[in-house]
Amino acid sequence: MKMKNGFVVGLVGLGLLASAGAVAAQRGKMIQIKGSDTLVNLVQILAEEYMGKKPGTALAVLGGGSGTGIVGIINQTCDLANHSREWKQSEIDQALAKGITPRFFVIAVDGVSIVVNEKNPLSQLSMGEVGAMYRGEVKSWKAVGGSDKAVSLYGRQSNSGTYGFFQEHVLGNKNYSTDVKEMNGNAQIIEGILQDEGGIGYVGVGYLFDASGKVRKGLKVLNISKDPGGQAFSPLDKAAVDRGDYPVARALYQATAGKPSPAVADFIRFEMSDEGQKIVEKEGFFPISAAHKAANDKNLR
Amino acid sequence: MTKRKRERLKEAAIRAFFFTCGVLAIIVLLGIFATLITTSFPAFKEIKLSEFLLSKNWDPTSPEQAEYGILSMIMSSFIVTLGALIIAVPVGVGVAAYLSDVAHWRVREIVKPVVEVLAGIPSVVVGFLGIVLFAPLISKIFNVGHGLTALNGSILLAIMALPTIISISEDSLTAVPPAYGEASLALGASRWQTLFRVKLPAALSGIIAACMLGMGRAIGETMTVLMATGNARTFPQLPQALLRSVRTMTANIAIELGEVPYHTTHYYALFAIGLVLFIITFFVNLVADVVLHKYQEREL
Numbered sequence: 220m221k222m223k224n225g226f227v228v229g230l231v232g233l234g235l236l237a238s239a240g241a242v243a244a245q246r247g248k249m250i251q252i253k254g255s256d257t258l259v260n261l262v263q264i265l266a267e268e269y270m271g272k273k274p275g276t277a278l279a280v281l282g283g284g285s286g287t288g289i290v291g292i293i294n295q296t297c298d299l300a301n302h303s304r305e306w307k308q309s310e311i312d313q314a315l316a317k318g319i320t321p322r323f324f325v326i327a328v329d330g331v332s333i334v335v336n337e338k339n340p341l342s343q344l345s346m347g348e349v350g351a352m353y354r355g356e357v358k359s360w361k362a363v364g365g366s367d368k369a370v371s372l373y374g375r376q377s378n379s380g381t382y383g384f385f386q387e388h389v390l391g392n393k394n395y396s397t398d399v400k401e402m403n404g405n406a407q408i409i410e411g412i413l414q415d416e417g418g419i420g421y422v423g424v425g426y427l428f429d430a431s432g433k434v435r436k437g438l439k440v441l442n443i444s445k446d447p448g449g450q451a452f453s454p455l456d457k458a459a460v461d462r463g464d465y466p467v468a469r470a471l472y473q474a475t476a477g478k479p480s481p482a483v484a485d486f487i488r489f490e491m492s493d494e495g496q497k498i499v500e501k502e503g504f505f506p507i508s509a510a511h512k513a514a515n516d517k518n519l520r
Numbered sequence: 521m522t523k524r525k526r527e528r529l530k531e532a533a534i535r536a537f538f539f540t541c542g543v544l545a546i547i548v549l550l551g552i553f554a555t556l557i558t559t560s561f562p563a564f565k566e567i568k569l570s571e572f573l574l575s576k577n578w579d580p581t582s583p584e585q586a587e588y589g590i591l592s593m594i595m596s597s598f599i600v601t602l603g604a605l606i607i608a609v610p611v612g613v614g615v616a617a618y619l620s621d622v623a624h625w626r627v628r629e630i631v632k633p634v635v636e637v638l639a640g641i642p643s644v645v646v647g648f649l650g651i652v653l654f655a656p657l658i659s660k661i662f663n664v665g666h667g668l669t670a671l672n673g674s675i676l677l678a679i680m681a682l683p684t685i686i687s688i689s690e691d692s693l694t695a696v697p698p699a700y701g702e703a704s705l706a707l708g709a710s711r712w713q714t715l716f717r718v719k720l721p722a723a724l725s726g727i728i729a730a731c732m733l734g735m736g737r738a739i740g741e742t743m744t745v746l747m748a749t750g751n752a753r754t755f756p757q758l759p760q761a762l763l764r765s766v767r768t769m770t771a772n773i774a775i776e777l778g779e780v781p782y783h784t785t786h787y788y789a790l791f792a793i794g795l796v797l798f799i800i801t802f803f804v805n806l807v808a809d810v811v812l813h814k815y816q817e818r819e820l
Binding site for chain 1: 577579580581582583584592651655656659665666667668746747750751752753754755765767775776778779780781782
């Protein structure tokens, strides 16, 4: 009886050791990817596809905002950073001061969508009007041709790349209004707007869709024109985004600290491939152009 | 070694162990205080103390002019906490009085554990309740566009502070010598008069301490307010502020500390906010302690 017990215990112990060893071996190769909340879902799906095709690889994808990812590269706490805005000069300087020359790869193109509640009578706004609302200069929907309701602003927090991109391109690098409700992520903005008839928010185009691939019920995506009264385009119109007619489009990036390691480079190549770009499109983003592909190849070498 | 000497050595060792444990608590507290002071001190080389404490604008990442004023956040924390106490103190003391005086012992056996369970609910869950349940309710009842407001935060913080207030108040009430109650009833007072005019005043020190501790809990709560109050940086103007979004000091630190580049003014300023929070909570607990002791001495 005692010998049998000892045998079982020994077997269990060996099993635990073996799995621990496997985990440790995987850990050694685990690629840490951190950053943009806009990119986190997309990169998680890309990572899962990649791990399915190449057994033995391990990738961990976390969110936290573009700022978090960029700090991760500077402080060497991650291998790959997702970011939806460009690095600030101060961030590049910080990296260079630590001996790191960051390299950037464009893996998708995003149309930042301006969304309102479906009960809102408006269907389009100009860049200037959206900027004025978010700077706090316009406080009532009546001023832009809507109903007599107060404008209820939803946005992201300062660690978000979308926040930074929006501030630069739509607000003209001016301060946000202090009345913007700073939500924790794209999903929370959408949930807020679904319940708020006077609400307006900005989200990555990939977050507009429900499980069946249609725009979330209760949400309305506004068409945006560059100038007031000009022709307005929808972020769902792929051709308009490609042509550059949709004014609030932006590239979505990944960054590495210098030349990427072979494991990371292989993953980036997968993301750029036809298969990877098909996943990008499926998630509601737009594929990268040939120019982006050429620039990425240069940075991979 | 003689048996006696061994016994004495064992006693000394055990005493030393307990002393170390006690002192450890003080060391940890002083350590936290020291870390906060040393990491927030560099902020004040760039930021004037008067701007920090009195300016209403907090915008460290602004492309125009970086601003570091925390008055709006102090006010937000204050409003949300005050609202929580206005709800939680009457309800909490009421439940405590009910449990100690009025309730049948079987009811007491059920309610007391339920209150303990309430204390164990994680703050994220309470925050989630705020987003999904209370915010739409507030939006509907008060006819505002959305419910992510200071009022929402107050209700949730009241839920979190209640168990503390109930527990300690109930302990204070049951600790009142039964002789007081019996004497009051013998003199012809009703049960209500006994409770209200004899027992509650006798337990007042404990009840005040309970409320202060509940207040400390509410001020320091982070996750709940982060999820449910909307985090808008505007200065909250009472009384409209109850139905508007606010941003507390705790939520601000949680939002920004994760991504701020190390050792910049922004980084030090966040620690300075932490220092302000620490000082406030320290004072709240100190006052609770002083009140407790003062009343105890008077009773003797």
